[in-house]
Amino acid sequence: MNAQSEYLTNHRTNDEGANGLAVGEAPQPTARPHHPAVKEEPPTQPPRLGRIVFFLFLVVAAALTIGLLPRLRERKQVAEDTRDLATPTVAVISPAPAKMTEPLVLSGELRPVIEASIYARANGYVRRWLVDLGAHVEAGQLLAELDTPEINQQLSQGQAELTQAEAAAQLAEVTAKRWKEMLQAKTVSPQEADEKVSDLALKRATVEAARANVKRLNELVGFAHVTAPFNGIITARHLDVGQLVTAGAGQELYRLAQIDKLRVFVHVPQNYARSTVVGQPAELTLPEAPDHKYDAKVVRTAGALDIATRTLLVECEVDNPNNEILAGSYGLVRLTDAHPEAALTLPASTLIFRSQGPQVAVVENNRISLRKIKIGRDFGSIIEVLSGVTAADQVVTVPSDSFADGIEVRVAEPAKTTAQNAEAAK
Incomplete structure (x- = not known):
């Protein structure tokens, strides 16, 4: 207790001595010495306050950013979801x-690429024939000879008439020349002289007519030799020795065909007509060889439908170098690219x-x-x-x-x- 009292007494005494005042007495303002050359500076704000304010601004901005961004993102997502839900998918x-049907398969008729019936151009009898059915012939080869006695007699008569006409024309030429001389001497009239000149022109025309008739008869005599017009095979023979042949009667002597290439004729229905064009590939099969296919090609079309059948006539070509396909037969033509519209x-x-x-x-x-x-x-x-x-x-x-x-x-x-x-x- 005494020690504590002594500590308080000493502490108070020190305070009084330091301030020069008694305890409880207010301090008096002390007069500062006046220095006119020294300017007093105003008190400055401590720099710590600015840093504190800036730090608080950053904290507030970060809080706002962290709080608002998710809300804005959620609001945008809601708007997009709403728009997506409003737009139907x-x-x-x-x-x-429509589903294409099977390729078109049609029956076709096979014919030679070139075929001709050979008739007689002169009347006569068959003297001999040189080729028979199935023979291969060359162009210009002799097929048969005819005996044409009537044409031979007509040729002899024509030659005689030509000689007669030439003699008459020669006489008329001499007469006309003499009458022209007498006309110059004025011993005949111009009318008589013109008649002789005209008679000369008439005789010359008669000569030309007789000469043309002889040429025609010579050609008829040449028709007594029946020849092949092109290379091919004899597919028909309708003559024999001694047979009477009459020109213009429609009597066929031979039928000649070229079968190294065949033509195939098919009738395409109307709904397939527009899809069948020239150059289109095709396949040919024969009933006797269904497993073997021959390549064919569309070479031409009729360009119009047949009114009776409403079909389009189409011609195809198929090579037949070995004569495997017989002309005149029929086969099945498969048009691979022909489809209905x-x-x-x-x-x-x-x-x-x-x-x-x-x-x-x-x-x-x-x-x-x-x-x-x-x-x-x-x-x-x-x-x-x-x-x-x-x-x-x-x-x-x-x-x-x-x-x-x-x-x-x-x-x-x-x-x-x-x-x-x-x-x-x-």
Whole structure:
């Protein structure tokens, strides 16, 4: 207790001595000495306060950023989700042609590429024939000889008439020359002289006529030799020795054919006519050799349908170098590239039935366009579309009844197939 009292007494005494005041006495202001040359500076704010304010601003800004950014992001996501939910997603399909049928197979008639019936041009009897059925002949080869006695007599008569006409013309020429001389001497009249000159012209014309008749008869005598007009094979013979042959009677002596290349005639139905063009490949099969196929080619078409059958006559050519194919037979011609003109088809689920008629929803620039269509045949799940859409259009597979023109839609991506997934993995 005494020690504590002594500590307090000493402490108070030290304070009084330091301040020069008694305890409880207010201090008096001390007069500062006046220095007129020294300017007093105002008190400055400590730099710590500015740093504190800047730090607080950063804290507030960080708090605002951390709090507002998620809210803004969530609000933007909600707006996008709302817009996506408001835009319907549709699956589309393009119209496709109907499934192609099997290639067209038609019966065809095989004929030689060149064929001619040989007739007589002169009357007579068959003296001899030199080639028979199935013989190969060359162009100009002698086939048969005819005995033409009547033509020979006509030729002799014609030659005699030609000689007579030439003699008459020679006499008329001498007479006309003399009358011209007498006319110059004025011993005959001009009329008589002109008559002699005209008679000379008449005799000369008679000579030309007789000469032409002799030439014609010589050619008829030449027709007594029946020759081949081209290389080929004799497919028919209708003459024998001693047989009477009359020109112009339609009596066939030989039939000659060139069969190293054959023509095949087929009648194509109307719905295949437009797809059958020149140069199109074809295949020929024969009933006696169904396993063997011959390459053929369309070389020409009639260009018009037969009114009676509504078919197009088409000519094909097939090579026959070894004479394997017999001319005159028939075969089956397969036109591989000839197909009927198929209409576009769509699934039945794409149809929209309204008062305007059947319609489909076509997507154009992510907007719906309703189009009226004309329906063909109905195959159940598939229908034919005759008009209204093209193969390049995108048609909604299952349209909604609320669809109208201009509605914005989103096209769903088609599902990838197994092959596409494998390709993407590579």
